[in-house]
Amino acid sequence: MPIVIITGGSRGIGAATALACARRGMGVLITFNANQDAAETVVKTICQQGGQAAAVKLDVADSASFPAFRDEVARRLEAVWNTDRFDALVNNAGFGQFNPIVSVTEDDFDALYRVHLKGPFFLTQTLLPLMADGGHVVNISSATTRVATSGVAPYAAFKGGLEVLTRYMAKEFGDRRIRANSIAPGAIRTDLGGGLNDEFETLLAGQTALGRIGEPDDVGAMIANLLGEDSRWINAQTIEVSGGYMI
Numbered sequence: 688m689p690i691v692i693i694t695g696g697s698r699g700i701g702a703a704t705a706l707a708c709a710r711r712g713m714g715v716l717i718t719f720n721a722n723q724d725a726a727e728t729v730v731k732t733i734c735q736q737g738g739q740a741a742a743v744k745l746d747v748a749d750s751a752s753f754p755a756f757r758d759e760v761a762r763r764l765e766a767v768w769n770t771d772r773f774d775a776l777v778n779n780a781g782f783g784q785f786n787p788i789v790s791v792t793e794d795d796f797d798a799l800y801r802v803h804l805k806g807p808f809f810l811t812q813t814l815l816p817l818m819a820d821g822g823h824v825v826n827i828s829s830a831t832t833r834v835a836t837s838g839v840a841p842y843a844a845f846k847g848g849l850e851v852l853t854r855y856m857a858k859e860f861g862d863r864r865i866r867a868n869s870i871a872p873g874a875i876r877t878d879l880g881g882g883l884n885d886e887f888e889t890l891l892a893g894q895t896a897l898g899r900i901g902e903p904d905d906v907g908a909m910i911a912n913l914l915g916e917d918s919r920w921i922n923a924q925t926i927e928v929s930g931g932y933m934i
């Protein structure tokens with residue numbers, strides 16, 4: 688059974704990705720930060736549907752905790768799946784913050800940097816020894832790297848950095864046949880940045896060719912497909928999953 692680790696799997700896109708991967712027969716290890724109960728609900732749902740899943744706490748902003756997290760991952764791989772390897776890492780955990788550049792503080796900037804760029808970099812580095820050859824890293828970016836619309840400059844800049852990092856991962860991990868790709872969602876109905884009100888949703892739906900905002904499973908199902916064997920030749924790409932946002 689291929690095993691995928693999904694950061695921020697307690698809610699939103701990460702939870703939908705976990706469920707979609709489990710439906711396709713993958714074992715799923717999700718992480719949570721503040722919402723253990725939500726993560727346990729995702730695990731329970733997967734297990735009730737006949738799948739295998741586990742949840743481990745991880746603060747992606749705290750890179751000093753990554754070696755201990757890797758050791759806990761190794762313990763769970765052994766206990767739940769009787770293996771010492773996993774197959775895919777989805778760097779999904781994130782948060783949103785809406786502020787024009789003139790009012791962004793250094794603390795805001797550093798917090799976004801730690802979660803959206805530094806965290807994925809060092810978490811991938813830390814977990815790489817446990818990843819099977821032929822594995823896959825998926826980094827969750829954002830359509831905000833392509834269109835400057837909503838007052839999320841540092842967030843979008845770090846997501847842009849993550850897309851560049853993805854190409855370097857693909858290049859440097861290729862000798863182990865490990866793929867790396869970025870997924871750039873458009874507007875998706877989650878709690879990110881405090882969620883959407885009706886007015887904002889109407890605006891975003893109007894900017895989307897398919898006339899609605901996305902649901903978490905619109906992205907989760909796509910990521911699960913990307914992890915599958917039929918997508919084996921897709922590498923070093925950023926793929927927008929947005930229903931056609933601002934085209």
Ligand SMILES: NC(=O)c1ccc[n+]([C@@H]2O[C@H](COP(=O)([O-])OP(=O)(O)OC[C@H]3O[C@@H](n4cnc5c(N)ncnc54)[C@H](OP(=O)(O)O)[C@@H]3O)[C@@H](O)[C@H]2O)c1
Pocket residue numbers: 694695696697698699700701718719720721722723725745746747748778779780781782802827828829830871872873874875876877878879880
């Ligand atoms: N929603 C959108 O429109 C959209 C668009 C483009 C890109 N994205 C990206 O998609 C990813 C998922 O976002 P979402 O919309 O699904 O958001 P969400 O519903 O708010 O879920 C965020 C997830 O990230 C986890 N998380 C937050 N901060 C963390 C930290 N410091 N350490 C570890 N985990 C942390 C949360 O864990 P807890 O629940 O345990 O706190 C939760 O599982 C993010 O990278 C986001 O930037 C979202």
